[in-house]
């Protein structure tokens with residue numbers, strides 16, 4: 067995640083008020099707006115970051131979260147930013163007006179949150195439960211999110227409690243969210259003490275993620291309703307969890323199958339042997355038959371990765387690599403020379419075929 071200082075981006079101090087931030091944003095947004103700087107990727111990028119900064123700092127709840135966590139470990143704490151909302155602000159809520167219904171519906175649902183977890187290779191194969199701490203917007207139980215003390219709110223006078231204003235412009239009937247009450251239709255005359263009239267608090271929740279056996283690196287889990295609380299009666303956001311799986315020193319995963327390169331000596335290959343091999347969660351023994359060739363593969367059915375959907379598991383492939391000695395002492399050399407003298411063509415059928423084909427080619 068970014069380590070960009072949002073205050074620096076907006077050229078304001080840490081104690082800036084929401085109005086200061088809004089003013090700074092408007093000024094800079096006009097300066098960096100892509101329409102005013104056509105074709106400049108740099109400006110586009112700056113504009114994007116500017117929007118991001120504004121999204122966070124103009125929202126008291128995100129700003130509080132940013133102030134506490136932004137520079138320590140922001141990984142996974144922030145949600146995807148909704149660029150349209152910031153955009154709408156400079157152009158007189160134009161976008162919000164045009165998409166009135168949809169935009170309001172969207173903004174009332176709690177935000178989705180993102181988080182990432184690291185798994186060992188073994189955990190990805192067996193599945194596991196991981197508990198993570200997620201700070202999220204939580205509705206105040208005292209006032210049910212209204213921010214008002216019991217009996218402490220009255221209908222908003224600007225909109226008559228409807229939460230939106232309607233007027234016509236040319237041929238269009240335009241509805242816009244009531245700016246006085248922000249769409250709630252209520253005006254608070256006596257605030258809730260518990261939440262300081264905010265209607266919510268940022269509370270760190272322990273959430274246990276059930277990771278299914280067989281999950282792969284880069285997968286994303288979704289926990290419905292575990293994101294930020296929605297605004298009064300609206301649905302909660304979702305929590306998305308990105309899964310990172312550590313590499314294994316011996317196994318390589320391909321789909322539901324596992325591959326493992328198994329080096330054996332040329333003597334083991336020629337004579338055959340019993341060897342130890344790794345299997346998920348432990349080890350096992352297999353018999354290598356005499357005359358095993360380099361590049362040969364042995365398959366252990368069902369010893370691969372458990373299938374996420376459906377039954378069974380993939381297979382484990384043992385890719386044999388015959389290792390030729392890199393250095394010989396005198397005794398070994400003499401023995402091998404002796405071996406060569408005693409060897410016949412039938413010891414090396416592939417080489418024999420190769421030589422005869424080569425001969426055929428030359429004699430053509």
Ligand SMILES: [Zn+2]
Pocket residue numbers: 222223224225226227228229230244245246247248249250251252
């Ligand atoms: Zn109102």
Ligand SMILES: [Zn+2]
Pocket residue numbers: 206207208209210211212213214258259260261262263264265266
């Ligand atoms: Zn409250």
